[in-house]
Amino acid sequence: MKTIGxxxxxxxxxxxxSIAQSTLRSTGGNFRTVRRTVPGIKxxxxxxxxxxxxxxxxxxxLGMPGKADYDRTCAHEASQGLISAAVQEGRxxxxxxxxxGEARSDKELKLLVxxxxxxxxxxxxxxxxxxxxxxxxxxxxxxxxxxxxGPAGSPSRKRGFRxxxxxxx
Amino acid sequence: MKTIGxxxxxxxxxxxxSIAQSTLRSTGGNFRTVRRTVPGIKxxxxxxxxxxxxxxxxxxxLGMPGKADYDRTCAHEASQGLISAAVQEGRxxxxxxxxxGEARSDKELKLLVxxxxxxxxxxxxxxxxxxxxxxxxxxxxxxxxxxxxGPAGSPSRKRGFRxxxxxxx
Amino acid sequence: MKTIGxxxxxxxxxxxxSIAQSTLRSTGGNFRTVRRTVPGIKxxxxxxxxxxxxxxxxxxxLGMPGKADYDRTCAHEASQGLISAAVQEGRxxxxxxxxxGEARSDKELKLLVxxxxxxxxxxxxxxxxxxxxxxxxxxxxxxxxxxxxGPAGSPSRKRGFRxxxxxxx
Amino acid sequence: MKTIGxxxxxxxxxxxxSIAQSTLRSTGGNFRTVRRTVPGIKxxxxxxxxxxxxxxxxxxxLGMPGKADYDRTCAHEASQGLISAAVQEGRxxxxxxxxxGEARSDKELKLLVxxxxxxxxxxxxxxxxxxxxxxxxxxxxxxxxxxxxGPAGSPSRKRGFRxxxxxxx
Amino acid sequence: MKTIGxxxxxxxxxxxxSIAQSTLRSTGGNFRTVRRTVPGIKxxxxxxxxxxxxxxxxxxxLGMPGKADYDRTCAHEASQGLISAAVQEGRxxxxxxxxxGEARSDKELKLLVxxxxxxxxxxxxxxxxxxxxxxxxxxxxxxxxxxxxGPAGSPSRKRGFRxxxxxxx
Numbered sequence: 001m002k003t004i005g006x007x008x009x010x011x012x013x014x015x016x017x018s019i020a021q022s023t024l025r026s027t028g029g030n031f032r033t034v035r036r037t038v039p040g041i042k043x044x045x046x047x048x049x050x051x052x053x054x055x056x057x058x059x060x061x062l063g064m065p066g067k068a069d070y071d072r073t074c075a076h077e078a079s080q081g082l083i084s085a086a087v088q089e090g091r092x093x094x095x096x097x098x099x100x101g102e103a104r105s106d107k108e109l110k111l112l113v114x115x116x117x118x119x120x121x122x123x124x125x126x127x128x129x130x131x132x133x134x135x136x137x138x139x140x141x142x143x144x145x146x147x148x149x150g151p152a153g154s155p156s157r158k159r160g161f162r163x164x165x166x167x168x169x
Numbered sequence: 170m171k172t173i174g175x176x177x178x179x180x181x182x183x184x185x186x187s188i189a190q191s192t193l194r195s196t197g198g199n200f201r202t203v204r205r206t207v208p209g210i211k212x213x214x215x216x217x218x219x220x221x222x223x224x225x226x227x228x229x230x231l232g233m234p235g236k237a238d239y240d241r242t243c244a245h246e247a248s249q250g251l252i253s254a255a256v257q258e259g260r261x262x263x264x265x266x267x268x269x270g271e272a273r274s275d276k277e278l279k280l281l282v283x284x285x286x287x288x289x290x291x292x293x294x295x296x297x298x299x300x301x302x303x304x305x306x307x308x309x310x311x312x313x314x315x316x317x318x319g320p321a322g323s324p325s326r327k328r329g330f331r332x333x334x335x336x337x338x
Numbered sequence: 339m340k341t342i343g344x345x346x347x348x349x350x351x352x353x354x355x356s357i358a359q360s361t362l363r364s365t366g367g368n369f370r371t372v373r374r375t376v377p378g379i380k381x382x383x384x385x386x387x388x389x390x391x392x393x394x395x396x397x398x399x400l401g402m403p404g405k406a407d408y409d410r411t412c413a414h415e416a417s418q419g420l421i422s423a424a425v426q427e428g429r430x431x432x433x434x435x436x437x438x439g440e441a442r443s444d445k446e447l448k449l450l451v452x453x454x455x456x457x458x459x460x461x462x463x464x465x466x467x468x469x470x471x472x473x474x475x476x477x478x479x480x481x482x483x484x485x486x487x488g489p490a491g492s493p494s495r496k497r498g499f500r501x502x503x504x505x506x507x
Numbered sequence: 508m509k510t511i512g513x514x515x516x517x518x519x520x521x522x523x524x525s526i527a528q529s530t531l532r533s534t535g536g537n538f539r540t541v542r543r544t545v546p547g548i549k550x551x552x553x554x555x556x557x558x559x560x561x562x563x564x565x566x567x568x569l570g571m572p573g574k575a576d577y578d579r580t581c582a583h584e585a586s587q588g589l590i591s592a593a594v595q596e597g598r599x600x601x602x603x604x605x606x607x608g609e610a611r612s613d614k615e616l617k618l619l620v621x622x623x624x625x626x627x628x629x630x631x632x633x634x635x636x637x638x639x640x641x642x643x644x645x646x647x648x649x650x651x652x653x654x655x656x657g658p659a660g661s662p663s664r665k666r667g668f669r670x671x672x673x674x675x676x
Numbered sequence: 677m678k679t680i681g682x683x684x685x686x687x688x689x690x691x692x693x694s695i696a697q698s699t700l701r702s703t704g705g706n707f708r709t710v711r712r713t714v715p716g717i718k719x720x721x722x723x724x725x726x727x728x729x730x731x732x733x734x735x736x737x738l739g740m741p742g743k744a745d746y747d748r749t750c751a752h753e754a755s756q757g758l759i760s761a762a763v764q765e766g767r768x769x770x771x772x773x774x775x776x777g778e779a780r781s782d783k784e785l786k787l788l789v790x791x792x793x794x795x796x797x798x799x800x801x802x803x804x805x806x807x808x809x810x811x812x813x814x815x816x817x818x819x820x821x822x823x824x825x826g827p828a829g830s831p832s833r834k835r836g837f838r839x840x841x842x843x844x845x
Contacts, residue, residue, distance in 0.1 A: 008476050010461075013490040015477030037472040039461045039480070042417065042433055046424035053428055066487075073414060076242060079211065081421035083250035086215035087257060088425060090222055095211055099239075106490040113490075123179075123208045134206040138177050139184030142208070149235075152182040152275040152282075245580060248549065252588035255553035256595060259560055264549055292546045303544040307515050308522030311546070318573075321520040321613040321620075346814050351828040353815030375810040377799045377818070380755065380771055384762035391766055404825075411752060419759035426763060444828040451828075583749060586718065590757035593722035594764060597729055602718055630715045641713040645684050646691030649715070656742075659689040659782040659789075 002031040002128055005051030005059035011040040013106075014113040016062035016096065023121035029129050031057075041065060041097070042074055045081030052089040060124050062096040062117065075099070092127055096120045098145070116145030171200040171297055174220030174228035180209040182275075183282040185231035185265065192290035198298055200226075210234060210266070211243055214250030221258040229293055231265040231286065244268070261296055265289045267314070285314030340369040340466055343389030343397035349378040351444075352451040354400035354434065361459035367467050369395075379403060379435070380412055383419030390427040398462055400434040400455065413437070430465055434458045436483070454483030509538040509635055512558030512566035518547040520613075521620040523569035523603065530628035536636055538564075548572060548604070549581055552588030559596040567631055569603040569624065582606070599634055603627045605652070623652030678707040678804055681727030681735035687716040689782075690789040692738035692772065699797035705805055707733075717741060717773070718750055721757030728765040736800055738772040738793065751775070768803055772796045774821070792821030 004024060008017035017035050024033055034056060038047050041063035048059045061082050065075040075097060086093040096117055103109035123144070126133050141149035173193060177186035186204050193202055203225060207216050210232035217228045230251050234244035244266060255262040265286055272278035292313070295302050310318035342362060346355030355373050362371055372394060376385050379401035386397045399420050403413040413435060424431040434455055441447035461482070464471050479487035511531060515524030524542050531540055541563060545554050548570035555566045568589050572582040582604060593600040603624055610616035630651070633640050648656035680700060684693030693711050700709055710732060714723050717739035724735045737758050741751040751773060762769040772793055779785035799820070802809050817825035 010472060010475040010478055010480040012477045013479040013487055015489075017473070017476050035473060036469065037476040038430070038465070039432070039458070039472070039482070042421060043430060045421050046428065046430045049425055049428040050430075072242075073410075074417075076246070077414070077417050077421060079243075079246050080249065080418065081425055083211060083214050083246060084253065084422065085425045087218055087250055087254045090215065090218040092207070092212060092215045092219075094208070109490050120208070127207070131205065134179060134208070135186070135204060137179040138186050138206040139181045140179055141182040142179040144208070149182055151184075152278050241580075245584070248581075248584050249587065252549060252552050252584060253591065256556055256588055256592045259553065259556040261545070261550060261553045261557075263546070289546070296545070300543065303517055303546070304524070304542060306517040307524050307544040308519045309517055310520040311517040313546070318520055320522075321616050348810055348813040348816055348818040350815045351817040351825055353827075355811070355814050373811060374807065375814040376768070376803070377770070377796070377810070377820070380759060381768060383759050384766065384768045387763055387766040388768075411748075412755075415752070415755050415759060418756065419763055422760065423763045447828050579749075583753070586750075586753050587756065590718060590721050590753060591760065594725055594757055594761045597722065597725040599714070599719060599722045599726075601715070627715070634714070638712065641686055641715070642693070642711060644686040645693050645713040646688045647686055648689040649686040651715070656689055658691075659785050 002057045003055050004031055004033050004124060004128070005048070005056035006033055006035040006062070007044055007047045007051065007059060008035075008037055008062040009040050009043070009064070010037060012062070012064035013100075014064065014110055016064070016113060016117050019114055019117040020060050020062060020096070020121045023118045024125060027122065027125045029125055031128065040074070041078040042081070044078055045085045048082060048085045048093055049089060052085075052091055056091070058092045058094065058124055058128055060094045060096060060120065064113070065097060065099050067099070067101045071099075092124075094120050094124045094127075096144075112145050119144040171226045172224050173200055173202050173293060173297070174217070174225035175202055175204040175231070176213055176216045176220065176228060177206055177231040178209050178212070178233070179206060181231070181233035182269075183233065183279055185233070185282060185286050188283055188286040189229050189231060189265070189290045192287045193294060196291065196294045198294055200297065209243070210247040211250070213247055214254045217251060217254045217262055218258060221254075221260055225260070227261045227263065227293055227297055229263045229265060229289065233282070234266060234268050236268070236270045240268075261293075263289050263293045263296075265313075281314050288313040340395045341393050342369055342371050342462060342466070343386070343394035344371055344373040344400070345382055345385045345389065345397060346373075346375055346400040347378050347381070347402070348375060350400070350402035351438075352402065352448055354402070354451060354455050357452055357455040358398050358400060358434070358459045361456045362463060365460065365463045367463055369466065378412070379416040380419070382416055383423045386420060386423045386431055387427060390423075390429055394429070396430045396432065396462055396466055398432045398434060398458065402451070403435060403437050405437070405439045409437075430462075432458050432462045432465075450483050457482040509564045510562050511538055511540050511631060511635070512555070512563035513540055513542040513569070514551055514554045514558065514566060515542075515544055515569040516547050516550070516571070517544060519569070519571035520607075521571065521617055523571070523620060523624050526621055526624040527567050527569060527603070527628045530625045531632060534629065534632045536632055538635065547581070548585040549588070551585055552592045555589060555592045555600055556596060559592075559598055563598070565599045565601065565631055565635055567601045567603060567627065571620070572604060572606050574606070574608045578606075599631075601627050601631045601634075603651075619652050626651040678733045679731050680707055680709050680800060680804070681724070681732035682709055682711040682738070683720055683723045683727065683735060684711075684713055684738040685716050685719070685740070686713060688738070688740035689776075690740065690786055692740070692789060692793050695790055695793040696736050696738060696772070696797045699794045700801060703798065703801045705801055707804065716750070717754040718757070720754055721761045724758060724761045724769055725765060728761075728767055732767070734768045734770065734800055734804055736770045736772060736796065740789070741773060741775050743775070743777045747775075770796050770800045770803075772820075788821050795820040
């Protein structure tokens with residue numbers, strides 16, 4: 001049976017790991033999940049490596065960088081660390097980062113976190129169990145958390161949450 | 170028989186992997202291709218390592234970063250990850266990135282993606298099967314997707330698509 | 339028995355390693371600590387690797403970058419090195435950095451250093467001995483050294499030291 | 508017999524690998540050279556690793572980044588990749604980069620490329636065969652492609668090509 | 677017997693390796709030194725790895741980046757390479773960089789280089805032979821080349837060379 005690791009942070013202002021875990025369960029796939037929580041996004045890469053060494057086939061790494069310039073630097077360092085971990089271990093790491101500055105209110109922030117985490121969890125599931133689905137969607141301008149951009153040449157869409165904010169608000 | 174890996178993304182707005190695959194087939198070379206699709210450019214490095222471990226001799230990594238500042242940061246992180254993967258595995262990774270901001274319209278974007286991907290696919294083929302052809306072209310100012318710059322001291326050329334936009338439009 | 343490594347610097351203007359060590363002792367946990375001091379923050383990553391190779395299960399890396407632009411570059415390089423060390427060794431490194439520019443006076447600086455170091459030391463302890471406590475705190479907007487941000491949607495709090503400056507001043 | 512690897516690019520507008528090769532031959536040293544050409548500077552690090560694994564004792568990596576901001580990012584990524592390759596393999600990589608913006612005309616560009624490549628080729632030779640010569644030159648303010656800066660405290664020299672442009676023009 | 681490696685550059689305008697070597701000798705410690713010289717700071721990381729593989733227990737890496745923006749990029753790349761080398765090998769690398777722009781004249785530059793190199797050489801010696809001395813100095817605001825900043829809360833000191841410029845001028 002395959003294993004999906006999930007790591008989130010206490011720094012984040014939404015419990016992203018719980019959303020990832022319940023979304024993964026809703027896929028009905030035959031896998032188990034292992035969840036860890038670390039203090040901040042810079043702690044994610046080491047936790048990812050530990051989960052791989054405990055048998056994870058893929059790890060979702062979830063975090064919420066703050067608004068300051070320094071937070072952007074930390075996010076950059078964390079992202080590079082996650083990619084290094086993935087390259088070293090030769091297995092996929094799905095980074096799910098939501099920057100506080102991406103939303104205008106706490107309500108919108110929670111919606112954005114939920115949508116992006118759900119869509120990335122479905123991607124994690126597809127990578128392990130239905131890779132051909134991803135290939136069929138190659139070049140379709142998929143976006144996580146916002147409306148898809150669509151393939152080049154398709155009628156333009158307005159930017160917004162996939163199912164409309166109304167759904168959750 | 171040699172193997173060429175191809176990885177593209179669902180984030181891209183053109184199915185770059187299909188273009189790479191059909192161009193590689195058109196070379197008539199004796200090799201097989203393996204194709205994967207991942208969500209975004211940051212997922213490319215791990216997929217590249219996995220393809221190498223499954224026997225690929227070279228991997229083409231294709232993606233389309235967006236227009237925002239943050240997209241440039243992601244592209245930088247992805248590029249560094251691709252180079253790390255290539256250094257760790259000691260095998261070539263051909264990065265084919267087209268930034269949305271490089272073209273003024275969807276039509277031009279599709280043309281640019283096609284030209285650049287085709288030319289990089291030919292380069293991938295040459296690296297594996299005709300390395301001496303590349304050495305003969307050393308220092309000739311070759312460009313992928315736009316007109317070649319030419320060697321220093323040669324008459325200047327105007328910047329544009331290699332065969333003219335008319336060819337495809 | 340588990341081992342927690344502690345590395346600090348002579349460059350820092352507060353003896354951060356002593357604070358970390360006494361806080362760790364105050365947890366009452368069953369572990370030993372090993373302490374090293376290096377000249378500056380760029381020397382931390384190698385010391386971290388050495389402590390891991392001497393058996394440490396987790397290392398706290400403590401430093402105080404200065405105020406100049408160049409100090410920010412050094413902090414960035416040191417942070418990336420600490421993440422590389424953690425990824426290479428597959429074990430957690432708790433970075434505790436306090437920038438001189440974060441506080442307005444030496445008095446405030448000392449308070450900030452004390453609070454942040456204490457909270458990170460408790461995190462180090464939880465990672466090794468009570469990981470479920472961290473998972474229970476996932477997404478709660480925890481901050482080290484300043485008041486917690488709280489979960490999204492909770493009443494806003496004013497930014498300040500956790501227990502008020504008065505406690506220490 | 509020692510082996511020196513040479514990798515250059517088709518992107519460059521001067522055949523830098525040929526200059527390196529003929530300069531190395533002119534040293535009269537007892538070594539063989541192996542030359543490869545890759546499309547662009549980001550392809551250099553993987554080629555360097557391959558040459559090391561084929562027995563090279565040192566590799567010269569030659570390239571000409573363009574004038575745009577993005578080219579500077581690519582050069583930075585390529586440089587970091589070359590250093591990673593050198594650190595991973597524990598053998599020297601001599602980076603020879605000439606930015607198009609460093610010269611005011613194609614004629615000057617070709618001169619600069621020639622001088623810098625020649626001087627770096629001599630350095631490569633000294634590293635392998637006469638390391639004591641380099642130690643004797645420690646701290647002398649040597650520059651490749653332009654006039655040497657000289658040791659601190661020596662009479663100032665005017666910036667220009669080492670032997671004057673007239674020599675080649 | 678322990679071994680300390682020393683690597684400097686021909687690019688530097690002061691023979692930093694000689695200063696490091698004579699300072700190390702003046703400690704009276706029971707160790708041998710091995711010295712190498714490379715062309716520029718980007719060549720330091722590979723030389724460091726080679727010295728480690730030849731038995732060095734610690735390596736001092738000395739260089740003088742120039743004044744231009746590009747020199748800062750090179751210094752950043754070199755620093756990251758030195759940290760990577762230290763992490764990969766699990767042994768300390770003491771980086772001693774003096775930027776030309778740090779001093780206002782060649783005379784001041786030579787003084788600064790001498791002071792910083794001497795103080796880093798003493799640190800190298802302490803790391804290997806008297807680590808407890810460093811721990812006793814933790815958090816004391818030590819600076820190399822300029823006056824120490826002192827611990828937070830201590831009377832402020834004026835910025836300057838440790839023993840005053842007069843000593844050497």
